[in-house]
Amino acid sequence: MPPKTWHSLPEYQALRAMMECGTTSEAANRLGLSQSAVSRSIASLEARTGRILFERDGRMLRPTNEAAQLNMRLDALFEALEKLEGPPELEQETLQIIAPPTYAHRYLVHHIASFLKANPHFFVGLEVASSDMVIRGILDERFDLGFLGVELPRDGVRLTPFRTSHAVCAMPHGHVLADQQIIHPEDLHGQALIALSPRHARRAELEKVLLACQSEPRVVAEVSTSFAAVDLAREGLGLSIVNPFPVVHYRAQDVVFRPFASQIRYSTYYVTPKRRATTAIARAFLQHLQLRTARDPFSEKA
Known part of the structure; x- marks a missing residue:
């Protein structure tokens, strides 16, 4: 041996x-x-x-x-x-986020950047997808955190209200209605309207409000996001009824926003898997959003 x-x-x-x-x-x-x-x-x-x-x-x-x-x-x-x-090595924590374009391209990108600058040992992945894909991605647990502007309850996911807001009318400076402090449904009669696409639940909700007042605007374009609607309004194509969050944070200088007198309400939700606890890095990012999201006259914390 x-x-x-x-x-x-x-x-x-x-x-x-x-x-x-x-x-x-x-x-x-x-x-x-x-x-x-x-x-x-x-x-x-x-x-x-x-x-x-x-x-x-x-x-x-x-x-x-x-x-x-x-x-x-x-x-x-x-x-x-x-x-x-030597000093202990910090293990890089990863956060995978999925969100629709309205939240991803400006709002989340901005806050992800500041979050990573404050926490350089973190890593964030961002997927831009439709609302249905947000739910599916969270259900499959391929993502830690999702964001939605519509309520899509499903078994296996947890929807937590993050922000609430009231409908606003967005229009270009100099529009005939821009001097009014509040826009009423009947004010839209005969006006050029940039509408959300028919697949949007909010489109049907707005049409119901207009029908009750016998108000008939002229639909000149249909779009799939609030940002697209507001950007077309900025170009002088017409006005639009949208969720002000988060678009008002990025277009307040370019477009006139006025409250729209209706019962149309919006909620922004963050979405997490129900079968496992929210990760520490996801909680840290949500706290970062709550602290860094600027105030505006049309939305508030849920």
Whole structure:
């Protein structure tokens, strides 16, 4: 049965110091030992390994190929010791977010940037998708956090209200209705309207309000997001009834926003998997949003 092998860190330290310093005296100074202690460690290592590690050349000790090879193999050991004694490494935490374009392209991008600047050891992935895909991504647990502007309850996901708002009318500066402080449904009669696409639940809700007042605006364009509607209004195409959050934060100087007198209400939800706890990094990001989201006259914290 072969003899049991053992290792001596002081011997390895003496070898490495000799390889780097070149002389026994300099190696001893580096290690805080006497020259005789370094010599004994080298002699012990040679005896234990059965290898000649240094050859005398006059007054100098010249390392052999066996010493160089052993020293190279010791790199991993000393790198591990440096990590063990050094400051702890921060494990990079990852947050995967999925959201529709209205929330992703401006609002979330802005706050993700400030969140990562404040927490450089974090990593955030952002997927832009339809509301249905937001639910599916959270159900499949491919994402930690989602955002929605419509209520789509499903088993397996948790919808938590984040922001609430009232409908507003967005119109270009100089519009005939821009001087009114409140826009009523009947005021839209005959006006050019940029409407949300028919697949939007809010489109049917607005049509119901207009029908009750026998108000018939002229639909000149249909779009799928509030930002697109407001941007078309800014171009002078007409007016639009939209959820002011978060578009008002980015278009308040370019477009006139007025309250729309109706019962149309909006909620922004953050979505998390119901089968597991919300991750610490997701909670940190949500707190970041709550603290950094600017106030506006049309929305408020839920």
